[in-house]
Amino acid sequence: MKRQNILLLLACVAITVAPLLFIKSGDEKKEIFTGADGQAEGVISKISPDYKPWFEPFWEPPSGEIEGLLFGLQAAIGAGLIGYCIGFYRGRGAAKE
């Protein structure tokens, strides 16, 4: 199990890093690795140039930093929940033995 898990994580890292190494922006000014959600927005404005979003978010993170903070918070909450659960069962298993 332990070896399989190490291999699983290594595979994830490899799949994540490969595009960063091999994909280069042809045009220096053009940013790559932008969000797919945002690109879809671009396609919408091409298909229906007249479409106007009819609702605005009540609140938007005022900067990329704040957005990063909240995404970090989201990941931390999730990782905390998983870690607590596994740690609890692991500790209980160890106490029984």
Place this chain on the structure above:
Amino acid sequence: MHIMEGYLPVTHAIGWTAATVPFLGYGIKKLGAQLRKHPENRLLLGASTGFVFVLSSLKIPSVTGSCSHPTGIGFGTTLFGPGIMFVSGFVVLLFQALLLAHGGLTTLGANTFSMAIVGGLVAWGVYRAGATLRLPFALSVFLAAMLSDLATYVTTSLQLALAFPDPAGGFAASAVKFLSIFALTQIPLAIIEGLLSVFVMNLLRAHAAQQLAALSIPAAQSSTKTNP
């Protein structure tokens, strides 16, 4: 897979919301029953929802030169079935709509439909099919998580194509455009989601075999002593 706030026409926004409500109601009922009958499963429910929180916050670069994120719905579905994960997915999407301006309230119905409902149902279908075909357990988990992730992004593409058909080629041409953004980008990410789902399942099987057995998850084959 987040359709941005305001980016679905009013009728579509209402339609997807209406389609989502009964599934969400079913999920809430399932969650309530689970908590009443098996309060000991609270930790695993928390971990399943935590997995959705983590995976949907990870924006990962892909071979298409853009970034997207996995969904994490498949993992919890293999433990609890699809209903409860409808609720988990909804909670995460609500968090992102309110705090991150990712997705939105008008598109919450459509986004919940693609991520939590289609994602959950596909994960459950694939997982059950894997069990019927007697595939190795880890492979079933992997395929369930991976295909659930892909199905979510295919659904988003179709939702957008329905709302914004191409003036020349109609729905089909538009679907191709959205699929080329979402589905291709998602393939490596879906594989990562599959691998991470097996990773967490392995940890749980090693340390919480009893709790998983109560949810009819088979024990790991090799002896998994928790001692280092």
